[in-house]
Amino acid sequence: MANNSVIEFRDVAYVLPNGRPLLSAMNLQVQRGETLVLLGRSGSGKTTTLKLVNRLLIPTSGGVCVNGKPTAESDVIRLRRSIGYVIQDVGLFPHFTVERNIGLVPRIEGWPAERIRRRVEELLQMVGLEAQMASRYPHQLSGGQRQRVGVARALAADPAILLMDEPFGALDALTRDQLQREFLALQQRLNKTVVFVTHDLREALRLASRIALMEAGRLVTVLPPEDFLRSSEPLAAAYVRAFRDGPNSLTNRGAS
Amino acid sequence: MNFFHFLLQNHEQVLELTLEHLWLVGISTLLAVLVGIPLGILSAHRPFWNKPVLGTANIIQTIPSLALFGFLLPVPWLGARADRLAILALTLYALLPVIRNTYTGIRGVDPAVVEAGRGMGLTGSQLLFQVELPLALSVILSGVRVAVVVSVGLATIAAAIGAGGLGEFIFRGLAMVNNQLILAGAIPAAVLALSADFSLGWLERRLRPQ
Numbered sequence: 001m002a003n004n005s006v007i008e009f010r011d012v013a014y015v016l017p018n019g020r021p022l023l024s025a026m027n028l029q030v031q032r033g034e035t036l037v038l039l040g041r042s043g044s045g046k047t048t049t050l051k052l053v054n055r056l057l058i059p060t061s062g063g064v065c066v067n068g069k070p071t072a073e074s075d076v077i078r079l080r081r082s083i084g085y086v087i088q089d090v091g092l093f094p095h096f097t098v099e100r101n102i103g104l105v106p107r108i109e110g111w112p113a114e115r116i117r118r119r120v121e122e123l124l125q126m127v128g129l130e131a132q133m134a135s136r137y138p139h140q141l142s143g144g145q146r147q148r149v150g151v152a153r154a155l156a157a158d159p160a161i162l163l164m165d166e167p168f169g170a171l172d173a174l175t176r177d178q179l180q181r182e183f184l185a186l187q188q189r190l191n192k193t194v195v196f197v198t199h200d201l202r203e204a205l206r207l208a209s210r211i212a213l214m215e216a217g218r219l220v221t222v223l224p225p226e227d228f229l230r231s232s233e234p235l236a237a238a239y240v241r242a243f244r245d246g247p248n249s250l251t252n253r254g255a256s
Numbered sequence: 257m258n259f260f261h262f263l264l265q266n267h268e269q270v271l272e273l274t275l276e277h278l279w280l281v282g283i284s285t286l287l288a289v290l291v292g293i294p295l296g297i298l299s300a301h302r303p304f305w306n307k308p309v310l311g312t313a314n315i316i317q318t319i320p321s322l323a324l325f326g327f328l329l330p331v332p333w334l335g336a337r338a339d340r341l342a343i344l345a346l347t348l349y350a351l352l353p354v355i356r357n358t359y360t361g362i363r364g365v366d367p368a369v370v371e372a373g374r375g376m377g378l379t380g381s382q383l384l385f386q387v388e389l390p391l392a393l394s395v396i397l398s399g400v401r402v403a404v405v406v407s408v409g410l411a412t413i414a415a416a417i418g419a420g421g422l423g424e425f426i427f428r429g430l431a432m433v434n435n436q437l438i439l440a441g442a443i444p445a446a447v448l449a450l451s452a453d454f455s456l457g458w459l460e461r462r463l464r465p466q
Contacts, residue, residue, distance in 0.1 A: 054375055080377030091372025095390050105376055153376070163375075 005029035006161060006193040007053055012062035014048055022048045023217045026062070032160075035187060035194040036222075037204040039239070040214035046197040049214070050163050053195065054083045066161070081105055084154030084192075088166040090146050092138040098124075098149050099134040105157045123152040128182060144175035151183075155190075164196045168203070180206055201243045205229070213239070262436045270425075274444050277421035280414060281407045281448075284343045288350035288403055293396065295351070296358020297384065310359065313352040321345065321410050325417045342411065342419035349410055350403035357399025361392025394464040401456035408449040412441065422448075 007030040014023040023045040030036045038046040051057040052064050055076050064071045071079060092101050100107075102123055103116040111119070124131055127148040138146055147167055154162060168176040180203060187194065187207075198204055204211045205225045213220040213228075213236055221233050229240055263270060295313075299306040319327070324345050329335045334344060365388050373383045389396075415423025422441040429437030 056371070056375055077377050077379055080375060082377075085372065085375035087368060087372060087375070089366075089368030091366070091368035091370075093369060093373070093387060094366075104378075108378065108382060150372075 004031050006032050006067060007195065008065040008068075009049070009052070010063050010065070012052060012059045012064060014045075014052060014057060015060040021217055023052070026219055028212060028219060028222070030193060030195060031209075032193055033191045034209035035196055035207055037196045037198060037208035037211050038214055039198060039201060039204045039211050041199060043216075044214040045217040046199075046214055047165055048217075050165050050195060050197055053161075053163055054080045054085060081109065081157060082159050082161070084156075084159040084162040086147075086150050086154045086162070086164045086167045088169045090138075090150040092146055092149055092153070094138050096137075097134065098129075098136050098138070098141070101138070101149060102153045102156050104153065109157060119156060120152075123155055126155070126186065127152045143171055144179065147171060147179060151186075160193060162192045162194045164194060166197050166199070169198070169200075176203075183207060201239050259436050259439055262440060266440070270440060270444060273420065273422050273424055273441070274448070277408070277411055277423075277445065277448065280339065280342055280346060280411045280419065280421050281404060284346035284407055284411075285350055285400065285404050287343070287347040288354050289400060291347070292351045292354030292399075293358050296355040296396070297362060299355065300359045300362035306359070309355060310352075313355050316348045317352045321349070321413050322416065324348070325413070329417065338414070338417050338419040341417060342414035342421075346407050346410055346414070350407055353399040353402040353406070354396070355399075357402075358392065358396050361395030361399075362388050364395060365391045394460045397456060397460045397463060401453060401460065404452045404456065405449050408445055408452060412445055 007028075009026045009028040012023060012026040013021065015021045026045075026049065028036075028049075038049055040046050048057060052059055053066065053071070055064075055071050058072070066074070066079065066083070093104070096104070099117075099120050102120045103111075106116045106119060120134060121131060124133060129145060129148050129152070133141070133145070133149075138149070141149065147170075150167065154164075168179050171179065184207065196207060205228070208225050210222055210224050211228045212222045213233075215235055220235050221231065223231055223236070228236055231237060231240070295309050299309045316324075325341065328341050328345060331341075334341050369387060369391070370383065373387050378387070411421050412423035412426055414421055415427050422445045425437050425441030429435065429439075429441065
């Protein structure tokens with residue numbers, strides 16, 4: 001079991017320089033090929049957890065291992081290039097075309113131009129964008145298209161691990177639904193190890209192999225979606241209740 | 257008519273002083289860019305340096321130009337040649353807009369873009385040269401534009417210490433109470449300033465990210 005874990009947190013704490021703790025006593029293992037969803041409110045430490053994996057943040061205490069190797073000992077640039085990273089604000093380079101955005105890591109890794117071009121073509125198709133999008137600039141794309149490019153960019157150098165920080169959070173409900181569906185199909189095909197941050201239980205239930213519930217910088221529980229729905233853990237139960245009440249609140253409103 | 261007559265008659269000298277003027281402004285702007293952009297990058301990346309660097313540049317800016325020329329006069333190697341001295345003074349004045357705009361430009365790059373770049377594994381210099389500087393370029397260039405326009409005006413004062421340039425006409429004209437001479441210095445200087453402003457402004461708009 002331990003050998004199969006791609007990402008491992010051991011007693012990790014992260015404290016801001018001003019002394020405010022963002023994460024404490026974090027112990028977590030992410031298995032190869034699973035989609036682990038970090039679920040929690042804003043400020044619960046989800047994004048902090050994610051950034052500790054690719055060392056955008058360094059643990060104050062404890063250690064994070066990626067592929068069995070402590071991140072503190074690995075070359076941080078190599079580490080990051082071996083992990084795909086998708087964020088809510090996408091962060092596409094506005095002065096690069098879609099093609100250059102997607103091909104950036106391959107390019108700095110020194111791939112030959114022809115191979116980059118083929119890879120970009122393949123990725124555009126994979127995320128459901130037309131080939132002619134390659135020459136567009138990010139500001140010429142819709143929010144959903146931009147996020148697809150963001151995913152394609154993260155996949156460019158074929159990393160085994162993908163970190164996704166509320167990638168669909170800023171999208172309208174229909175586009176989000178579509179991208180979630182495509183994500184599932186893609187994940188079935190690519191079988192990456194994914195850590196996915198969201199505050200939306202519906203999204204978590206839909207995408208996760210396991211849901212890691214976080215609150216106030218602590219990991220509350222880690223459960224597969226079906227167990228999460230039946231969990232007696234108070235916070236998990238509160239999430240499920242709020243989720244189930246969601247559709248009912250509409251009828252309640254109609255009644256009153 | 258008289259003025260144009262004067263220009264025609266003295267076109268060689270007008271041309272010579274204009275070139276001298278351009279040289280003073282050109283070299284000092286180049287130096288200010290070479291020094292100011294790295295200092296601006298430093299203050300944007302290392303908050304510790306932000307106050308000392310920008311503060312010093314600000315203070316230099318408040319020294320009256322004539323006084324600055326005077327202060328620098330006794331400095332051994334510098335004082336030996338008026339043009340060296342003028343170039344240093346102009347460089348010092350041009351530093352502030354270059355540093356400040358480099359700082360502002362780099363700080364103004366969307367944090368999400370920088371974070372995505374870091375998360376993807378760009379090294380510090382890849383991030384700087386492929387992302388931050390290109391995105392800050394139009395802001396930096398607008399600082400250079402301000403520096404050039406100010407320098408063109410300031411460089412006329414360099415003639416007071418014998419560094420040449422179009423200020424020669426102006427000072428001579430003032431001494432001789434000759435308006436034509438003053439205009440012969442002032443008009444080409446104004447034309448220089450306006451054309452620098454216009455061309456750099458055009459370039460700036462071309463480079464502005466969408």
